[in-house]
Amino acid sequence: MTSIFDDIKSAFSKGNNALHQLIFINVVVFAVLIVVRTIMTLSGSGSTFGYLMTFLQLPSNLQLFAYRPWTLFTYFFTHLEFFHIIFNLLNLYWFGMLIREYLGDKRLVNLYVLGGLAGGLFYLLTYNTIPYLQLRADRSFMMGASGSVISVMVAAATLLPNYTFNLILLGPIRIKYIAAVMVLLSISGAVGSNAGGNIAHLGGAILGFFYIQQLQRGTDFGRPVQAVLGFFSGLFKPRSPLKVTYKNPNRPYTAAPNPSMPVSSGMAGHPSQIEIDQILDKISVSGYESLTKEEKQKLFKASQK
Template sequence: MQQQPIYQSARPSFMSRLDGAPVTKWLLILNIAVYFLGMANANLGEWLALKGHFSVATFFQHGQLWRILSFQFLHASPSHLLFNMFAIYMFGAFVEHWWQSKKFLFFYLIAGCGGALLYSLLFQLGQFGDTPFMYRGTIYEAAYIPLVGASAGIYGILLGVAVIAPDQRIMLIFPPIPMKMRTFALGILAISLFIVLTDGRNSGGEAGHLGGAILGFIMMKNPHWLAFIDRTGGGPRRPAGGTKSRWRRPGIRDAKVVREKKIKPRTIIDLHHDDELDGILDKISEQGFQSLTAEERKKLDQASQKK
């Protein structure tokens, strides 16, 4: 089974990696723009940080619900921004092509929300302690400790790549060694989990990483969760008319289908107009491949072998 490579043998131009991935491109633009606008204007930067960061107190106690999204576009330092944008640039388009753009946007933001929620849960359970902190001469409760960064959504993306192409080999920057995407994903999750369990440095941020990864993994295994987006016009359209159609249904790209011997991701199926097959394809799009009965799988398998 061949998988779409993350790295091509021929070196692509810088922007060509983002071809057909408008959401990935705009995530890069927005994150970079927000950071440098804040750097260029100190007052604006302080306002963005105060109004945009996530904390347990501001979200749950004060009901400032926008923060569960806005914190994903703020960064604490140039290196924080650089590493996150590099990860989005390298892996975002790959997952966006799998989901399609509208679904990918929801996937990314929901994974980011998952990071904030797991951080909040572990904070309430006392995992990070309750030491107050000082900001500009004022002492704040630990519940006001700010959480910022795109990392939770990015960890969702990394788990997405690991599910789609677990055996894809990537090259680490430091140390410069190749490894499978599955191994890389398990490695970074193990590091985050260790830091959280030992309450190490930036344990709250690592909890956010774990939350994004967990929710990203769950969504990859249950793509029907985002099926409602198809019904708003974001999904594939069936060609009108004719007795024979050539239709590629992204809903077939269920994570479990990657392991099927006969029906693979991005398989193009020639279908004679058949209401029963249409119903099966609709069911896959809305509920995932795993929802099919044995009889439905057999019929779809037979249809996929017709040339």
């Protein structure tokens, strides 16, 4: 048991580890829910467990959602089926590695969270406005990270459309085609038994595409996500002790830079945001293969921030 807690502490204490943290959270929530469901079912409280799950799943009913607004966030960390979570986490790992390598951990988290929110909002919107879905909205709930995952998938395909994965039996396939097939399957499934999940896929896919398009134009609309996460993480970090410094009144402080000192555009060893944006623009036009060795190194360094 001590080893498990040590693993949890290690997973969240290391920097540049967002992909593993997202996977870890999903696995832990899944494991806890499976254990609780088994215990409650064996004890004859299976219906109570089903009721408790409505506090984690996203309801299509707007009145119920108004009393449980947090479900717009909790639903995309919630799974109850083994193959559901395995499929989602494998895709998150494969495509998340690309986003993490070329855009960094923070933007991977942005895509996951914003994709989940977009998928949930799209689900609520369509189930309360489209007649076909309104007829099926009674007691409809949604859970799973599919919207978040397909957001990461489409974002990777938009950023690196010609990057190839070697698939079993199929060989090398460009990820833009993989993403396109997933979107088409989601469109066709919007009138099936899992309409809500496929609707969430489409919301996440739109978000992933739009996010990269705007990022290449120099706008990162995932900054509010980082601001919120930074606020909550700061609540759990110990404050550093205050430092008292002595200032000589005969040598007043001046903010003017020393002309003999070089001025850096960013952190030492890291490229500036302007350089990164230019490299991303080049990737979108000519593909990753067109980058020089120096540009690839700059992109890698930026991902380590």
